[in-house]
Amino acid sequence: MQPLDSPARPGAILSFDFDGTLYHPAENPPVSPRLFQNLERLRREHGALWGINTGRSIGHVAEGLVDGRFPFAPDWVVAREREVWLPNEKGRWVSHEPYNKQCEANLARFFAEVQDVLDAIRNEVEEHTGATWIEQPGDPAGLVARTEEEMAWIMERVQALTANTPHLGWQRNSIWLRFGHKDYQKGSSLAEVARHFGVATDRVFAIGDSHNDFEMLSPDVAAMFACPANAVPDIRAHVSQGGGHVCLLTHSEGCAEALEHFFGTGA
Ligand SMILES: [Mg+2]
Incomplete structure (x- = not known):
């Protein structure tokens, strides 16, 4: 799988969360042809470089591109x-x-x-919940809860236990939680992508549906930001209050809607 032909000069950066935003396996086809048409058009008209900004590992992204029947590869990927x-x-x-x-x-x-703080969280989680602690190469600390309710309880405890470690951040996606540094998240990663390609923030677009998308749905990194109609309530409120576009359509149809909202539908 190859990306589209390189533009003469990158003119926009398009950042898509993967699961729940671009890709929804229950739909057939899993990614809307209307989205692919928009990506090809924006490449021609604006030199737009599109990418996937996800919690998945790079190997898991490659699998997703095949499962989603993508006709061309993204121009960049942010993994984990x-x-x-x-x-x-x-x-x-x-x-x-x-x-x-x-x-x-x-x-x-x-x-x-x-x-020490991570050990304290782990002890509490293992003592009081059925969540599983994750510690592996590339993922030094994280956990997976059994239910959203269990995760809500864990989040309260995490907030209390990390009150004195302001730089300890985390990315939550439904029942998954990954600890990290507050300065490294989808927003900072997207800023690095835009810097690398020499594209200014006012030409950066981002769309996502869940808690780990907060930081990239921000005018600091993407002047154009949106969420699909299926986004979690916290993200819908965040996008709406920040002046972004809350889509009427779900998943990849929502992505196409958001691109047309910000860039128009072309000639
Ligand atoms: Mg998502």
């Missing part, structure tokens, strides 16, 4: 909300350096500093 990946001439994903290595080094140092 913080790693930037770019395709080489052969269409293989290459880590964006030195940015990614610097990010991992900063995170490793930071996690060593906050180990």
Whole structure:
């Protein structure tokens, strides 16, 4: 799978959350043809570079592109909300350096500093809930709850236990939680992508449906931001209050609607 032909000059950056926004496996086809048509048109008319900004790992993104029957690859990917990946001439994903290595080094140092707090959270979660703690390469600390209710309880405890560690952040997506540094999230990753391609914030678009999309749905990183109609209530309220576009349509149909809202429907 290859990206669309490179534009003479990048003129816009389009950032899409994957699960629940671009991709909804229950729909057939899983991604709307109207979205692909818009991406091709905006490439021609605006030199728009589109990408996926997700909590998935890069391998899991590649699987999703096949499952979603994408006719062309994205121009960039943000995986695990913080790693930037770019395709080489052969269409293989290459880590964006030195940015990614610097990010991992900063995170490793930071996690060593906050180990006591993470241990306290883990102890409480394992004692009082049925949630599973996750600790693996690339994911130094996280958990998966059994239900949204259980996650709501855990979130209250996390907030109390992290009151004195202001830089300890987390990304929540439904029953999944990943701890990290507040300076590394989808918004900071999108800013790095825009910086890399030399595109100003007023030409950056972002759309997402869930809690881990908060930071990229912000005028600081994307002057144009939106959420699909199926977004969680907190995101709908955030987008609406911030002057973004709350779509009438769900998932990838909503993505197409939002692009047409901000960029028009073309000639
Ligand atoms: Mg999502």
